[in-house]
Amino acid sequence: MSEINYYDDTLNSKFSNTFRTTNLPKSVIERVPFYINYLDKLISENVLSTSSKIISTELGLGEVQVRKDLNLISGKGKPKIGYNVKELREDFRKLVNIETTNMIIVGAGKIGEGLAMYKGFNDCGFSLVGVFDNDINKIGKKVCDLKIESNDKIQQCCYDKKVLIGIITVPKDKAQEVCNMMISYGIKGILNFTSVKLDVPDNISVRNVDISSLLTMLAIEIKNS
């Protein structure tokens, strides 16, 4: 019932070099980065194959859970053998990549600038193509190879570069406004560094990274342990 049949059983099912995905549950999506990270480590160590068991102990997850996740995402495991590392990594790549995903940052405060200077995401298929802020003192200033531009340039940039992801690092009273702007310019995913619970349509994804909120959660856990 809750299982979806990803094959068309009525025809010549199991064409095996097609990977399968539709609407991965949110819980699975949150484990994907750990799998990718681990597979990249194996590749850098020239390990050729792995198994659900190995991955589960290495990542501290349930063995059946890993088996189900990998089956959902790749489905190319072989009994008695396991998974080919490169093949599995490739299926994860297909899951994530559209091509390189262009991003912008709106809000060039301390956090925004710190993020802009951070290079880590280039390795993962993301490219920062614009940094925006309305503060006159910041406009024109260079962050890495990008010049900070005023917010009225956001629209142009989004259209020209087909920007899909927007990072919001403005003060919280401007967050919803910037969010609406991003959505109207075609952005589909938002990384929200403010404490505001953004109001967005169903087809827009939001991930919140509010440092104060995370610290609050840690404090609660610390206190009750």
Added chain:
Amino acid sequence: MSEINYYDDTLNSKFSNTFRTTNLPKSVIERVPFYINYLDKLISENVLSTSSKIISTELGLGEVQVRKDLNLISGKGKPKIGYNVKELREDFRKLVNIETTNMIIVGAGKIGEGLAMYKGFNDCGFSLVGVFDNDINKIGKKVCDLKIESNDKIQQCCYDKKVLIGIITVPKDKAQEVCNMMISYGIKGILNFTSVKLDVPDNISVRNVDISSLLTMLAIEIKNS
């Protein structure tokens, strides 16, 4: 069965100015910052009382869910009336605060420095008391009122200031090592900005904020929508 009785029914139960908490489920903990944020907004607008219904529509949560959460955390709701905003806020404060929680940052790269300069968490009862890095070019440099110190000063700082939270912003191959160090110096909660899945004992809380991972999750959701 899954409900715990927070009162001692055998005695003169319901001493009503005691707030109740023990082992809040993780799902509830993750909603706490939203409640706090909303309550602070009400206070700034001089709103005196509120109800589960209002909060649920305002935060986009289920009404019963809010009622259960508030009952668990405060339990001072009155039928036909709702909750007194200040009283409720106070119970949330008790839930979170031990007093001011001291924190350190290890790793003064772009992100670490950006975080160190960010002032937002001071308002929420957290205080940054140290920034550390082993890079000779960074040691001695000032970030806000703090001087960046070498990692061998971490221990002293943790002991002197009773540091409870550690923020890890080092390169990923040093993450576990720094984490172990923090734990051995008495830190109980870790905010991990690397992509490494940290291995910690049961009594230590970890929250991960890996930007690349979050972007990966967004990309998957965007692609399948």
Added chain:
DNA sequence: TAGATTGTTAATCGATTAACAATC
């Protein structure tokens, strides 16, 4: 009073885990 709001008990839903049948 009737309506609004509370808290609780029971039902539902979704995700994880356990048990098992199949096999490069």
Added chain:
DNA sequence: TAGATTGTTAATCGATTAACAATC
């Protein structure tokens, strides 16, 4: 073959939602 690994079906667990009884 026996043992290891796969994927799946069924059971369990936990969190959310629905229904309801109580009442500043």
